[in-house]
Amino acid sequence: MHRRHFLRFSALGGSTLALGSLGFWRNVYAAPATPSVGAGPYGPLADSPDAQGLRLPRGFTSRVIARSGDVVPGTDYAWHMAPDGGACFAQPDGGWIYACNSETTPDGGVSSVRFDAKGNVTGAWRILSGTHVNCAGGPTPWGTWLSCEEHPRGLVWECEPSRPGQGVARPALGAFTHEAVAVDPIGRRLYLTEDTPTGRLYRFTSAKWPSLEEGTLEAARVMGDPRTGVKVQWVPVSPQAPAAMQAAGRETTAFPGGEGCWYDGGVVYFTTKHDNRVWALTPLTGRLEVLYDAATYPSAPLRGVDNVTVSRARELFICEDGDDLQMCLLTPDRKVTPFLQVMGHAGSELAGAAFSPDGKRLYFSSQRGSDRRGVTYEVKGPFRARG
Template identity: 50%
Template sequence: MDRRTFIRVVTAGGAVAVTGTLWQTAAAQPAARVLPGSPYGPLRAPDANGLALPEGFTSRVVARSGRPVKDLVWHLAPDGGACFPDGDGWVYVSNSEVPLIGGASAIRFHADGTIDRAYPILRGTSLNCAGGATPWNTWLSCEEIFRGRVYETDPFGGGEAVRRDALGRFKHEAAACDPDRGVVYLTEDESDGCFYRFRPDTWGDLSRGTLEVLCGSEDTTTVTWQPVPDPQPGVFDTQTREQVDAARHFDGGEGCHYAAGVCYFTAKGDGKVWAYDAVDETVTPVYDGGGTLEGVDNITGTAGGDLYVAEDGGDMEINIITPDGVTAPVLRVEGHDESEITGPAFSPDGTRLYFSSQRGASGFSAGTDGVTYEVTGPFRH
């Protein structure tokens, strides 16, 4: 099934919702029955690293907060992340969600998975939560603070980070690029946050453009966009989410991921995974609770259409949402009850999944016990 006609099925008494042109047809049909269980099978007992994984999968720890990774001391509170191809290897970047000294760091891996080097790519920023990769291979690191900014960074460590004020000043969470329409989608981590898109004047150059906010009633799936009058408000000016009366609000915007004409984004306050269909200009939930996924947060996906959603709390799991509506855990971090899973990202070949437990086993809010993992196995492509 094509992802743009993705059927969402909630396992506990949910209804069926469809993005795209099949909405009216599907709404008239009875709820479908979801097949139980993960396509990878059940989770086994925790391994030596405390990860419960399906058969055929293995894990390793690649970094711990406050400890060296090659010549770099790995940052505290690891958060949003992404992978980038680099010659015969790849790079995994990770934000640091701590105040004032946040920033982001990167680990480069050789073709065989061994670590080549680690290095900082952004310094001196605050509460860098999530972000997103661009098609031109830069990393957008987002500040989750009042009047926060977006910084465009070089994941390969060769250039200086650049502040991108045109993307707005608000409590940024994540970013996802839509090369088909030449826009960047942005989420806002507020209880009445908005969903934005940035239209650069020139695709690939984020220095100038128009910030727009998604508008529409919660009673309908159809949405529109309106420009934000003042994308860079001062301390005492009206915040971006309050500048357009018709703006639609979401309870705690978190991760977002673009694929095949749809931008998926999560809202932790209502526990939903939303889908904005950029072709049909509709917003519908593809998951609205009642299943195995709790505390929706960071999200990523594969070329085959699977979504992977990390939990902030919940059971400390990463859940898969398949194109045919199956929602199931693919891994669980045991013994980290006061932490959250952050930064899920696949290596370029799709065989390795990177992510972090932001606060680790101690759960200390400063993130001094953060752990960054790699899971290798027969992931669906």
């Protein structure tokens, strides 16, 4: 490796804080952190890639689920180009579905792959068509996939993963360059990122939960330095245009290049690529914190932050767009480490990280592969469980 394998953040007064706790990592920057070299909780990456071109920790294996333009093995469905954001959905028979966006135009949309209870692929189909540049999105607690269009008039589309269909536009969630969305089932709100240099962090409050047809859209206003923890205020904005283009929206805060967004255990995690930061918002208290800032820790392995998901052990798995194509891990004991690396895919990006419902399999894609065709993978192994 050409740079250090991980960064360990200093502990706070000997206390132990877990991802997802209220006020998570409060005052994490109060004491200086000391970078050091070593392996993550799953051990070092293998020196050589496996047959699929992945460097993985010991005990983990991979397989290719689909390649863009090719029929998904075990089905008659050709996988879409430029696979991006995705999520898994449990099914009544013990199987699950992985829904995955296509970040292309003129026809982006979303495809699904169906697995049985043993992890065998049993089907694949298109669940959304006629949309453009579908980047990331997010799952809902009621089992639908919210697919986000990443263009200036982009919408959020609500899709049913288990059946082919067009999906339903949700214009109340805004018309802007959408990236990802996370649903807080406790506070009954949605949080959305915007992938532009002047992007905002939005929240949506349904007029009649859980319907997404009507409601109030707001953008975040932050006063002070979020590296020390601040409170967020929310400013109502129109869903007809990006907040930065509105008079009220000019009072709100820019989050440059908003990317992945995921809810877990009372916390909304999101990333911003232009400043290479990972953030945590606790909706119950309104507290916003920077968990990771690449500029502060130049020795750390994580660059080009993108899609994010959370494991059962409350570890953040963060995809890289570019850099050395790693998926990095941000753990509750304040380590940033590589979990895997895709070799031979220069110019690509990693996306769509999502765990199967039992937490034992991780799905993700290399969007442009080695030949401009995307590859969607499954990684299986001894993922840690919540203690």
